[in-house]
Amino acid sequence: xxxxxxxxxxxxxxxxxxxxxxxxxxxxxxxxxxxxxxxxxxxxxxxxxxxxxxxxxxxxxxxxxxxxxxxxxxxxxxxxxxxxxxxxxxxxxxxxxxxxxxxxxxxxxxxxxxxxxxxxxxxxxxxxxxxxxxxxxxxxxxxxxxxxxxxxxxxxxxxxxxxxxxxxxxxxxxxxxxxxxxxxxxxxxxx
Numbered sequence: 001x002x003x004x005x006x007x008x009x010x011x012x013x014x015x016x017x018x019x020x021x022x023x024x025x026x027x028x029x030x031x032x033x034x035x036x037x038x039x040x041x042x043x044x045x046x047x048x049x050x051x052x053x054x055x056x057x058x059x060x061x062x063x064x065x066x067x068x069x070x071x072x073x074x075x076x077x078x079x080x081x082x083x084x085x086x087x088x089x090x091x092x093x094x095x096x097x098x099x100x101x102x103x104x105x106x107x108x109x110x111x112x113x114x115x116x117x118x119x120x121x122x123x124x125x126x127x128x129x130x131x132x133x134x135x136x137x138x139x140x141x142x143x144x145x146x147x148x149x150x151x152x153x154x155x156x157x158x159x160x161x162x163x164x165x166x167x168x169x170x171x172x173x174x175x176x177x178x179x180x181x182x183x184x185x186x187x188x189x190x191x
Contacts, residue, residue: 034087034159038080045073065141072149079156086163090186098183103176110179114168121161128154
């Protein structure tokens, strides 16, 4: 029988609430709804770059808009892809120090780093919103407002801040040994 007052996860740590659970499945098949914009941007970039190559080298008459649009779509790939990395908690970090610290110190170091990440993503999202509001120009080769790019970047940064906050809450409620164990597993994994 499950005790409703004590919701424990399978690893032994106590969760704050079920809706704060972050899935640990880091397999390549772990695709959520929030990952779709990044996948669409990646495929759009591939198509645009192929179109650029085909028109320039095969037809010998390149399309003028492909270079600029490819540059902006590459920016979207980076920011929307970073949302997936934030959701999975697989951003690059230096795990060397966690091995030599006591578990409680390692936990608080991890919490501090997650708090810094949350504040950094949130601040950058705020800056991107301000930039989007002030940008009135259009792209040089297409009649598309540049502010759309900044709004998309702001959305990606806000999503990264959201997932960073979720990881922060999760780490705060975990046992120190579980936080350090997850750091060690992340360091030894192949992603």
